[in-house]
Every structure is written in structure tokens, then in C-alpha cells.
Amino acid sequence: MTVELSPNTQVILLLTAPLIGGQRSDASPDLLSPAEYKRLAIYLREKKRQPADLLHADDASRLLHDCSSDIDAERLRRLLGRGFLLSQVIEQWRARAIWVVSRADPDYPRRLKERLREDAPAVIYGCGDRALLDLGGLAVVGSRHVDAAVLEYAASVGQLVARAGRTLVSGGAKGVDQAAMRAALEAGGKACGILADSLERAAMNREHRAPLLAGRLVLISTHDPRAGFNVGNAMQRNKLIYALADAALVANSDLNRGGTWSGAVEQLDKLRFVPIYVRSTGAPSAGLDALLHKGARPWPNPRSIEELERIIEMPIPTISEPSPPDQDLFGQGAPGATTSTPAGTPDIRSTANTTGEKPFAEAEGVNARIAQSQQSNVQPAESLFDTVRASIRQLLVTPMKDNEVAAALGVLPAQAKAWLQRLVDEGMLEKRKRPAVYTLKQSGLFD
Numbered sequence: 001m002t003v004e005l006s007p008n009t010q011v012i013l014l015l016t017a018p019l020i021g022g023q024r025s026d027a028s029p030d031l032l033s034p035a036e037y038k039r040l041a042i043y044l045r046e047k048k049r050q051p052a053d054l055l056h057a058d059d060a061s062r063l064l065h066d067c068s069s070d071i072d073a074e075r076l077r078r079l080l081g082r083g084f085l086l087s088q089v090i091e092q093w094r095a096r097a098i099w100v101v102s103r104a105d106p107d108y109p110r111r112l113k114e115r116l117r118e119d120a121p122a123v124i125y126g127c128g129d130r131a132l133l134d135l136g137g138l139a140v141v142g143s144r145h146v147d148a149a150v151l152e153y154a155a156s157v158g159q160l161v162a163r164a165g166r167t168l169v170s171g172g173a174k175g176v177d178q179a180a181m182r183a184a185l186e187a188g189g190k191a192c193g194i195l196a197d198s199l200e201r202a203a204m205n206r207e208h209r210a211p212l213l214a215g216r217l218v219l220i221s222t223h224d225p226r227a228g229f230n231v232g233n234a235m236q237r238n239k240l241i242y243a244l245a246d247a248a249l250v251a252n253s254d255l256n257r258g259g260t261w262s263g264a265v266e267q268l269d270k271l272r273f274v275p276i277y278v279r280s281t282g283a284p285s286a287g288l289d290a291l292l293h294k295g296a297r298p299w300p301n302p303r304s305i306e307e308l309e310r311i312i313e314m315p316i317p318t319i320s321e322p323s324p325p326d327q328d329l330f331g332q333g334a335p336g337a338t339t340s341t342p343a344g345t346p347d348i349r350s351t352a353n354t355t356g357e358k359p360f361a362e363a364e365g366v367n368a369r370i371a372q373s374q375q376s377n378v379q380p381a382e383s384l385f386d387t388v389r390a391s392i393r394q395l396l397v398t399p400m401k402d403n404e405v406a407a408a409l410g411v412l413p414a415q416a417k418a419w420l421q422r423l424v425d426e427g428m429l430e431k432r433k434r435p436a437v438y439t440l441k442q443s444g445l446f447d
Helices: 007-016 034-046 060-067 073-080 083-095 110-119 130-134 148-163 176-186 199-203 206-213 231-236 238-243 259-271 286-293 305-313 363-375 380-395 402-409 413-426
Strands: 099-102 123-128 138-141 167-170 190-195 217-221 247-250 276-278 429-432 437-440
Touching: 007 034, 007 073, 007 083, 007 099, 007 123, 034 110, 060 073, 110 130, 110 238, 123 130, 123 199, 123 206, 130 190, 130 217, 138 148, 138 176, 138 238, 138 259, 138 305, 148 167, 148 176, 148 305, 167 176, 176 190, 190 199, 199 206, 199 217, 206 217, 231 238, 231 259, 238 259, 247 259, 259 276, 259 286, 276 286, 380 402, 380 413, 402 413, 413 429, 413 437
Parallel strands: 138 167, 138 247, 167 190, 190 217, 247 276
Antiparallel strands: 099 123, 123 217, 429 437
């Protein structure tokens, strides 16, 4: 894919990108920070203008002057004057098959616009088939320094994802990320690697050459293709991994530190793009136990393609707060954007916690559901149990004991037993004696 930059993308690069590799790149004026560019983009949208107008419009000088109340106009002029430097790095990107897309482009990844909205990265660099970015899939993440057993575990999950024809979403870091991604690709599957650094080096890696050419791998970064590792950059890319997935598995995590921990906690406590699962077999992990207490779910350890499909495709049941229509930063709706979340990319909220407070949804979501049930003459208790039923149905993709269900939902064992028995009576579940586990009936809703 050649590097053909739209006028808007060229201007965004001039304002925000270091353009590493050209002459005097180290002498570039201060770049706009993500927050500064966001403010500028919002200002342009309000004026019904676009980034390219800062350079190409007849009244470009006037527009730069009008922006000076927030960002110094002379600073903007210096940044916009780096055209020759940009042309040099474009040639370097073209030689390495690296493409660039900005929020102003219609083929910017839809999932990032819909989930991150105005906080979606202004520019994305990539190599490979960008269509893979909107396929969803399973994100597999974990610590860099793990033992061989955890690496084998991650690889087995990657192989199953490939067999299911799903996409493996990864941070591309050493350890768990690379083990899962490599296994998926070696099994003939597809993968998205969201890198924190060194995109150019990864794109030229011999290991990646065949899947890139075959359209089974895409590598992206929000940082210059030659940029080295930076802890802050690694932390920032976590939300992109989850935003591009349908579900996520944390294979290993340190406790209260590290990128894996911070990214999972951010999802559980704030963003809630996807359901978060944690490894439920093998050596114990204090970090994974803590994530369970925060609302993550034990990984059901699917053995078949069908079981994995159920995990990836089934959203955590909840009532989401209505969200405003998705727009880019220049007054144009995202491609195919609607006011509701498209099928396959639900606005998911975590339903489990172990505090005993607000189980299955935030209090506001429960209140909204009760109000809705009252308007439709449905009893609030029945409406709430609909959520319980759907939660247990997803948990029991693989058989579980009643105390395991209680721990996953964050409720007392007696309460879990009562719910499970009701679902047995309804005919959705069956209770096996040896071992004493609950499982979905084969004639249930999955048939």
C-alpha cells in the first residue's frame, strides 16, 4: 500500500509528528501535544473548517491568527513550514510499505472512532491490511517476564483463535503478547499488533514478512515508525488494544504495577469496551486474583471453536447509557456511523464485582433498567433477573461449580445457588453430580 496522504493528514503530521529521519528532525519546533491538537481540532470543527485550511485556504493567515488565543500563531507557522522534511520521511515510509491515516480520513479505523471518539489518536502509522483493524477478535495480553508454562498457555489460545478464523489482537510486546500472536500466525490465522515503538523495525522483521504480504497481519502504532521505546507510549496504546477487540484475556499480570495491570484496570474501572477475562488455570497470580476482585471473569477455557465463538460474540448484558452520535473532529460523521452501536461492537460494561455493591451494572444502569421495566409493565425483579440469567449463561460456556459462579459474579454462595436452581427449574441449566457442576443444556439457547 503506497503512502498517499490527504491534505488534512499532511497538515496533522506537520503539527504533531516528529518526522524522524529527515534533515534537522531534531531541530523541529515544539510539536502540538495530543491535548493541544484536540483543542485545535475542536476549534476548527466549530468554525466548520478542516486542518488543511490552515495551509491551503485563501484566508489561511487569518485562520492562524484566529487560533492564536489558544496556540501561538507563530508556533503553528513554524510547524506548518516543515513541508520539505515531511516529503523526505514520506519517501522513507513508502520504501518500507508503511501507510499513514488520520482522523480526517474516511478509512480511519471505525472501531477507534466509535469507542474513543474525540480521544482517538490523530494519526496512525501502519503496515499491512488495515481492513483487519475493524474485524474485532480476541485480545491476549500479559506480562513480558513469564515462565514457559504461561507462554505455552498464550500460544494455545492463539492457535484456537486462528482455528476459529478470528483475529488475534496483541500489543506485540515480548512475552505473552508475542507468544499468542506468533502462534496465531503460524497456525494460518490473522493478527493485529498495536505497537508502542519501532514500527519500522517490526515491519521489516523477516518473521512478519509472509503474513504481511498475505494480508493476515497488520501492525500499527500511534508514534513515528522510528520512535524507540517509551513507558508512557506503552501505557497509552493499551486502550487501543481493547478498543479493537471484542473480548480480552489477561494471561498474566503483576499486582498494582506494569502496563498489563494498568490497561486492564482502566478497562474494568473506566472504559469498559470489552469483557475482561483472566487465566483460570495453572500457577496462581496475585495480579489476576486482584483483577477478578475488580470485576474480571475467569476464562472458561474453551476447547472447541464453538465455545470460543460464544465467548467472543456474547456481550456482557447490561443497559448502556445512550451515547451521542459519533462525529470526527471536523463535523463529519464517521463512515457508517449511527447513534447506536453496530452489531459486533457493543458498548460493553462489566457485570461482576466482589464488593457486594452494585452487582451486574453501575447503579445508574440498574435504575434505568427498572424505570424501563416499569414503563413496560415488567416487574423490576424480573428485569434484574434477566441480567442474571444472561450473565450465568455466558459463564457456563464451560461447566462450573456453584462457588465458582458465586466468585465470578461477586455474590454470596447461597445467592448463586438460588439463581442456579431457578435456571435448572427453567430448563436452561442442568446440574451434574460427578463432578458437581452446572452446565448449559444442549437444547438451550445456543442450539
